[in-house]
Amino acid sequence: MRAPPMTTALVSTSTSTSTPTAHRLSELDVLESEAIHIIREVVAEFERPVLLFSGGKDSVVVLHLAAKAFWPGKIPFSLLHVDTGHNFPEVLEFRDKTVAAHGVRLTVAKVEDYIQDGRLVERADGTRNPLQTMPLLDAIAAGRHDAVFGGARRDEDKARAKERILSLRDEFGQWDPRNQRPELWNLYNGRHTVGQHVRAFPISNWTELNVWRYIERENIELPPLYYAHDREVYRRDNMWRAVSPVSPPHADETVELRTVRYRTVGDMSCTGAVDSQAASVADVVREVGVSTITERGATRADDRISEAAMEDRKKEGYF
Amino acid sequence: MTLTIDTRNLDAAAAVSAPEGTLFRFATAGSVDDGKSTLVGRLLHDSKAILADQLEAVTRTSTERGFGGESGGIDFALLTDGLRAEREQGITIDVAYRYFATPARSFILADCPGHVQYTRNMVTGATTADAVIMLIDARKGVLEQTRRHLSVVALLRVPHVIIAVNKIDLLDYSEAAYREVEASVRLVTAELGIAEVLVIPVSALVGDNVVDRSERTPWYDGPSLLELLETLTVIDDLDERGQATEAFRLPVQLVLRPQGAVVVAPELADSYRDYRAYAGQVASGSIKVGDSVSVEPGGGTSTVTGIDFAGVALDEAFAPQSIALRLADDLDIARGAVIAAVDTLPPITRSLEADLFWLDPRPLAPGARVLLKFGTTVVQALISAVTGRLDLTTLAGEPATSLAVNDIGQASIRLSRDLPIERYTQNRRSGAFLVIHPQDGATLAAGIVTAPGEPTRAGDGSGAGSDVSP
Numbered sequence A: 001m002r003a004p005p006m007t008t009a010l011v012s013t014s015t016s017t018s019t020p021t022a023h024r025l026s027e028l029d030v031l032e033s034e035a036i037h038i039i040r041e042v043v044a045e046f047e048r049p050v051l052l053f054s055g056g057k058d059s060v061v062v063l064h065l066a067a068k069a070f071w072p073g074k075i076p077f078s079l080l081h082v083d084t085g086h087n088f089p090e091v092l093e094f095r096d097k098t099v100a101a102h103g104v105r106l107t108v109a110k111v112e113d114y115i116q117d118g119r120l121v122e123r124a125d126g127t128r129n130p131l132q133t134m135p136l137l138d139a140i141a142a143g144r145h146d147a148v149f150g151g152a153r154r155d156e157d158k159a160r161a162k163e164r165i166l167s168l169r170d171e172f173g174q175w176d177p178r179n180q181r182p183e184l185w186n187l188y189n190g191r192h193t194v195g196q197h198v199r200a201f202p203i204s205n206w207t208e209l210n211v212w213r214y215i216e217r218e219n220i221e222l223p224p225l226y227y228a229h230d231r232e233v234y235r236r237d238n239m240w241r242a243v244s245p246v247s248p249p250h251a252d253e254t255v256e257l258r259t260v261r262y263r264t265v266g267d268m269s270c271t272g273a274v275d276s277q278a279a280s281v282a283d284v285v286r287e288v289g290v291s292t293i294t295e296r297g298a299t300r301a302d303d304r305i306s307e308a309a310m311e312d313r314k315k316e317g318y319f
Numbered sequence B: 001m002t003l004t005i006d007t008r009n010l011d012a013a014a015a016v017s018a019p020e021g022t023l024f025r026f027a028t029a030g031s032v033d034d035g036k037s038t039l040v041g042r043l044l045h046d047s048k049a050i051l052a053d054q055l056e057a058v059t060r061t062s063t064e065r066g067f068g069g070e071s072g073g074i075d076f077a078l079l080t081d082g083l084r085a086e087r088e089q090g091i092t093i094d095v096a097y098r099y100f101a102t103p104a105r106s107f108i109l110a111d112c113p114g115h116v117q118y119t120r121n122m123v124t125g126a127t128t129a130d131a132v133i134m135l136i137d138a139r140k141g142v143l144e145q146t147r148r149h150l151s152v153v154a155l156l157r158v159p160h161v162i163i164a165v166n167k168i169d170l171l172d173y174s175e176a177a178y179r180e181v182e183a184s185v186r187l188v189t190a191e192l193g194i195a196e197v198l199v200i201p202v203s204a205l206v207g208d209n210v211v212d213r214s215e216r217t218p219w220y221d222g223p224s225l226l227e228l229l230e231t232l233t234v235i236d237d238l239d240e241r242g243q244a245t246e247a248f249r250l251p252v253q254l255v256l257r258p259q260g261a262v263v264v265a266p267e268l269a270d271s272y273r274d275y276r277a278y279a280g281q282v283a284s285g286s287i288k289v290g291d292s293v294s295v296e297p298g299g300g301t302s303t304v305t306g307i308d309f310a311g312v313a314l315d316e317a318f319a320p321q322s323i324a325l326r327l328a329d330d331l332d333i334a335r336g337a338v339i340a341a342v343d344t345l346p347p348i349t350r351s352l353e354a355d356l357f358w359l360d361p362r363p364l365a366p367g368a369r370v371l372l373k374f375g376t377t378v379v380q381a382l383i384s385a386v387t388g389r390l391d392l393t394t395l396a397g398e399p400a401t402s403l404a405v406n407d408i409g410q411a412s413i414r415l416s417r418d419l420p421i422e423r424y425t426q427n428r429r430s431g432a433f434l435v436i437h438p439q440d441g442a443t444l445a446a447g448i449v450t451a452p453g454e455p456t457r458a459g460d461g462s463g464a465g466s467d468v469s470p
């Protein structure tokens, strides 16, 4: 990722004092300052925060915000990725390049290791998203992390729409939606007891469109598959699925070459692409602005399993 | 939810909110079943903010449950009642945040629960709101929960209060019935000292006066709810020239002191070796390079030599920007300090009077030892006395010696150390605090300062925060 302001010298944005600029921030500026405030609060109040970093657009934006929050210093926490073993290779490559550019440390917890030694069993449908919870909780315990940053947004799902910015989890990582701590003004209460930890979501209040506008404004680099490209795909569950060793087409599914892009990048076995000609960030901003289908509705097979799929996974300790 | 909106005059690029659009936050309130979630669903639906797959899912579930009638068979509450328990019980348990935009502005909407048992969640939704829409079932009129929520809204000084007199369809759009409810709610808001109240007759289910003005209420000539939300001012204490009027306050979150571990270009690294700045979000007011500031604790003064926003040096910063401030003098400043415009700090004190919204099932008794969080400061405190409680039937204060869950009461509080304490009426950010359980960390109450105690030391300011009300 390119981090434009961070590597440059101090530049003054002087404006004439005769016509004072209004003390009013744009929507993106309000959201940016809110997120930076949250990130700084968590770093100040917790011993060992960690950021869940997949290389997906939301976690890339949180990383960018963290870099801004601590400039000119380095980001004072490490990153964690739960690799399902079914990730897009170009996303993993981008992940490692970005981590190196920021000079931060990345720990990778691998679902594959758990399947190899029998702690987890491959599901019949081949989806590995629900299998991430155990490696995630183990990695949080091993790293003694008391705060875990995530890039989840409330506009993604109706269960996420209910979660606090600072979300308390018990030692099993469970979320208790019926008993959330009040969250008042911008006064975040990070107190917790031994064994508990907190999930912190700095971009809770951002929409998909806010994220894309911010990526455009800040010139943030993303994995290439967020933009239109030609790919061999087949139709399943009303989505275009990539042909890959972990997501092969069935005999009755026809493979075709189409121009597509991804709106989310997760596990290849359950993430779908959408038809798109949006090759640049400006194109994507335009496309998202008029989209008639939600991000997860368009691209995630795992959330279609049941009405409350996300809530159930969160209660079990998922992000 | 992604925003798409107003397809009535859709031009692809213009359909999304204007780049410099304002963000407006509002919350629903009112008693259970008065129609909050339905109203929110209707608002989202009629402003075209519900995307196809969401609408399909909600329609499917509504049909499965045999929901029929006026709304075309859609139970709009399902759009925000996203938890399994909420759907099973048909109630709202916790706040749902939804996002939508019109060509005029972007909205963050908090749909709050009505049950008294979930008042803590309603308070959560209301503390960040620019406006609250208070729903009243026209058939039932003002209920105890209506009064409780209006009391919360009044004490929090939510900038705009809109009363939606709902289910007007069930009263055949009768003006007389509406006027009766309007009159009784205006009595309550006057009693509570809410200055400006906007009342609208609506049917959340059918959609009257929600997005479009209804022909079935010819006797009402005001705006629709959405028109109102699009035009209310975002109260951020700016004067007519757009300048912040409140005194500058920066609660220090942390000190940025990278000591060589910098991310700037190598040839610049040397100039950042001694970099030291105080990071925080401006709570109120504005500040310029060259301005004089005071710092508490300590009472030191200095001059601003730089304002940094991630590598961009600003000449000026204002609320709610997250900045890093550099000062000319090497003062002892750590997390919890407040940097303020010189001559504006209130007197330093060790006690205060406060209104408390008690949110925990364990009651508050005098003598309780708690923690208070003001800005970025956490301080030990003792509840020296509970001095009163609001009677929600009469809205009068009554004597009390303890507070139970969902009570709104008054207490005298002693602090373990000196702090500059500001009235909430003077500064909404500085005058608000959390009451925290010292052992398990639970948030016990939302607190607002009604009066700072006897000064132990004069502040540097003349008026702000003193015992003279504005």
Ligand SMILES: Nc1nc2c(ncn2[C@@H]2O[C@H](COP(=O)(O)OP(=O)(O)O)[C@@H](O)[C@H]2O)c(=O)[nH]1
Residues within 6 Å of the ligand: B030, B031, B032, B033, B034, B035, B036, B037, B038, B039, B077, B090, B091, B092, B114, B135, B166, B167, B168, B169, B170, B202, B203, B204, B205, B206
């Ligand atoms: N007839 C009629 N029914 C309504 C109206 N608004 C809400 N309702 C019904 O009132 C009940 C409670 O609504 P809900 O939105 O869940 O209330 P909440 O508890 O305030 O969120 C539901 O059965 C709604 O369908 C309205 O304007 N007219």
Ligand SMILES: [Mg+2]
Residues within 6 Å of the ligand: B036, B037, B038, B077, B091, B092, B112, B113, B114
């Ligand atoms: Mg409701």
